[in-house]
Amino acid sequence: MRRAALALLAALWAGTAAAQVPPPTPALTADLSTDRVEISTGFTGASVLVFGATENLIGPASGEDVLVVATGPSQPTVVRRKVNVLGFWVNGPAATFPEVPGFYAIAATRPVWELLPEDTRRASRLGLDALPLRATGSQAPAFRAALLDLKQQDRRWQEYAAPVTVAGGRLFSARVAFPDTVQTGDYRIEVLLLRERRIVARQELFLRVERVGTAASIAHVARTAPLLYGVGCVLLAALAGWLGSVLFRRS
Amino acid sequence: MQVYLPIAEMSVDALLLLGIGFGVGWLSGLFGVGGGFLLTPLLILIGIPSPVAVASGANQTLGASVSGLIAQWRRDNVDARMGVVLLAGGIVGSALGVQLFALLRRAGQVDLAVAVFYVVVLGTVGLLMVRESVRAILRRRRTGSAAAARAHEHTWLHGLPFKIRFRKSRLYISIVPPLLIGFGIGVLSAVMGVGGGFMLVPAMIYLLGMPTSVVIGTSLFQVVFVSANVTLLQALQVGSVDIVLTLLLLAGGVAGAQFGAAMGTKLRGEETRALLGLLVLSVALGLLWDLVRAPENLFAIGPVP
Numbered sequence: 001m002r003r004a005a006l007a008l009l010a011a012l013w014a015g016t017a018a019a020q021v022p023p024p025t026p027a028l029t030a031d032l033s034t035d036r037v038e039i040s041t042g043f044t045g046a047s048v049l050v051f052g053a054t055e056n057l058i059g060p061a062s063g064e065d066v067l068v069v070a071t072g073p074s075q076p077t078v079v080r081r082k083v084n085v086l087g088f089w090v091n092g093p094a095a096t097f098p099e100v101p102g103f104y105a106i107a108a109t110r111p112v113w114e115l116l117p118e119d120t121r122r123a124s125r126l127g128l129d130a131l132p133l134r135a136t137g138s139q140a141p142a143f144r145a146a147l148l149d150l151k152q153q154d155r156r157w158q159e160y161a162a163p164v165t166v167a168g169g170r171l172f173s174a175r176v177a178f179p180d181t182v183q184t185g186d187y188r189i190e191v192l193l194l195r196e197r198r199i200v201a202r203q204e205l206f207l208r209v210e211r212v213g214t215a216a217s218i219a220h221v222a223r224t225a226p227l228l229y230g231v232g233c234v235l236l237a238a239l240a241g242w243l244g245s246v247l248f249r250r251s
Numbered sequence: 252m253q254v255y256l257p258i259a260e261m262s263v264d265a266l267l268l269l270g271i272g273f274g275v276g277w278l279s280g281l282f283g284v285g286g287g288f289l290l291t292p293l294l295i296l297i298g299i300p301s302p303v304a305v306a307s308g309a310n311q312t313l314g315a316s317v318s319g320l321i322a323q324w325r326r327d328n329v330d331a332r333m334g335v336v337l338l339a340g341g342i343v344g345s346a347l348g349v350q351l352f353a354l355l356r357r358a359g360q361v362d363l364a365v366a367v368f369y370v371v372v373l374g375t376v377g378l379l380m381v382r383e384s385v386r387a388i389l390r391r392r393r394t395g396s397a398a399a400a401r402a403h404e405h406t407w408l409h410g411l412p413f414k415i416r417f418r419k420s421r422l423y424i425s426i427v428p429p430l431l432i433g434f435g436i437g438v439l440s441a442v443m444g445v446g447g448g449f450m451l452v453p454a455m456i457y458l459l460g461m462p463t464s465v466v467i468g469t470s471l472f473q474v475v476f477v478s479a480n481v482t483l484l485q486a487l488q489v490g491s492v493d494i495v496l497t498l499l500l501l502a503g504g505v506a507g508a509q510f511g512a513a514m515g516t517k518l519r520g521e522e523t524r525a526l527l528g529l530l531v532l533s534v535a536l537g538l539l540w541d542l543v544r545a546p547e548n549l550f551a552i553g554p555v556p
Contacts, residue, residue, distance in 0.1 A: 041495070043255040044262045076555035080359060088542050090363045096555060146550030180255065180262040215257040215495075222258055222490055230486030233494050234479045237310050240498060241317030244505025 027055045028066075028201040030191040037178060037209040039216075045180040048207060050189055051173040058109060058166045064200075065109045066164050067192040068174045069126060070207075072103030072156075073185035079135075079143045079150075095135040095143035102183040104131065104151075105158040107174045109166065115194045124199065126192075128152075128159050155179040184209050258493035259303045265499055267297065272311070272503025279315060279504070280511025281518075282527040284452065284470075287312040287445030287478075288373060289530075290500065291365075292538060301362050303493050305352070305443065306485035310497040312446035313478040315504050316471045322512075323468030330419035330465045334472035336426050337433035337451070341477040344437020349484040352442050356489065359553075366538050368443050373535035376450055380528030383457070387521040420461045420469075428459060433473065441481050446474035449531060463520065 030052030083092030121130040151157035164174040193201040254265040279286030294304035411425035436447035451470040455461045486492045
């Protein structure tokens with residue numbers, strides 16, 4: 001009984017508190033230059049512009065910072081360590097990371113570890129060191145380090161690779177660069193506004209990476225009708241060989 | 252000019268692929284082999300994932316061999332009966348080889364297996380070819396003429412049952428040895444992504460005693476069908492044939508093969524075999540070096556198979 005009354009009081013208080021706040025001008029607005037990245041036959045990677053504006057000035061004067069995080073679909077990854085067996089280097093122990101993002105990029109006006117306490121970073125997965133990288137198989141920390149290292153080498157994971165630039169104190173923009181090995185699927189881009197070691201506003205944007213045109217049809221047929229695709233490959237190669245023998249006939 | 256490979260899921264320089272195709276085609280025209288044993292390692296070297304390199308290499312070999320087979324067929328240099336017997340073994344062998352490949356892929360050892368197969372097979376074939384051809388060259392120097400082949404030497408091979416007559420090869424032998432040879436080469440071609448011409452040609456000459464004139468045409472006959480089978484099975488079971496990659500390689504390859512073939516007619520048989528042997532041997536040594544030297548990075552990442 002007492003507990004219910006307390007809950008009612010709390011609800012009433014919350015309601016009046018909300019009513020006192022003036023109709024909000026958004027603290028943060030952001031958008032993407034495109035919501036689709038198309039992989040066509042000439043694809044060599046793509047870069048997407050994330051841009052927006054804040055209500056207050058960004059920078060050390062106001063203590064506000066902007067953070068942009070792009071996360072791709074989950075891509076289970078195996079890390080293998082080579083071992084020397086009788087003089088030959090062979091794949092030895094392995095660690096499987098069942099849930100790691102295939103793509104991850106973070107950019108900010110200041111490095112995130114200066115802006116947020118560790119538990120917030122871990123909860124919102126901000127920063128490569130805050131990603132929950134759980135492994136099955138070998139648990140040695142070297143596998144985790146190798147995963148971080150190799151993913152960054154092939155640019156699938158990026159930490160402050162590109163800056164968040166600020167113009168006129170309020171307009172910000174950042175580029176997210178996708179390498180040519182980018183996975184298809186849905187990507188989530190989060191834009192966060194930070195003040196006094198807290199997240200004060202966030203906006204989620206979505207981006208789709210998909211194959212289009214010939215590349216799309218080839219991959220689609222290869223996956224859904226492998227027999228048809230195989231026969232097609234055999235016939236096309238034979239045709240190309242026959243064409244070659246006709247074109248370059250020397251007798 | 253960059254082009255995106257839809258199955259390999261990466262983009263590569265189209266001119267580089269055309270160039271590789273041309274170079275390998277040139278060598279294969281010169282030596283009368285498919286060139287897959289050079290192509291697959293080269294593709295892996297430029298960063299194509301091994302499953303895609305093996306499967307697309309087989310597909311490219313198919314196209315290149317069709318081109319050569321047509322030329323040989325016109326000259327009546329194909330022993331179709333021998334080809335069919337080799338093929339019967341080859342189809343079974345390549346079906347088994349694709350299963351083996353899928354198994355290795357799941358075990359995470361496919362890179363190692365492909366490399367070891369290459370080193371062992373290429374090393375053996377290369378050594379045998381160099382040894383034989385150097386002997387032949389020395390013998391010619393000494394006697395002043397090419398020594399007669401050791402034709403019709405009777406070995407235990409001739410005591411086997413199920414003998415049939417191969418008219419074009421001028422042979423009357425059991426079908427067991429060609430079946431076994433076809434089978435073994437079928438397994439190897441599935442795992443290595445090669446047609447097997449470089450193994451089949453010496454096997455037909457030295458093991459079966461076929462006359463050199465029909466060997467290349469007959470080997471191409473077998474290679475066309477085995478590589479077609481490998482392509483089909485790889486597409487079905489592993490899903491790693493990249494047709495864009497194949498066609499780019501073929502475009503360079505069929506042109507290169509013609510230049511190579513024109514040059515090949517100027518070389519003597521033993522010299523050609525010695526050069527091919529050296530080439531095969533150097534590929535084997537290069538791959539062996541890759542296996543034994545300390546890797547730059549002990550760790551490698553890949554998708555979960």
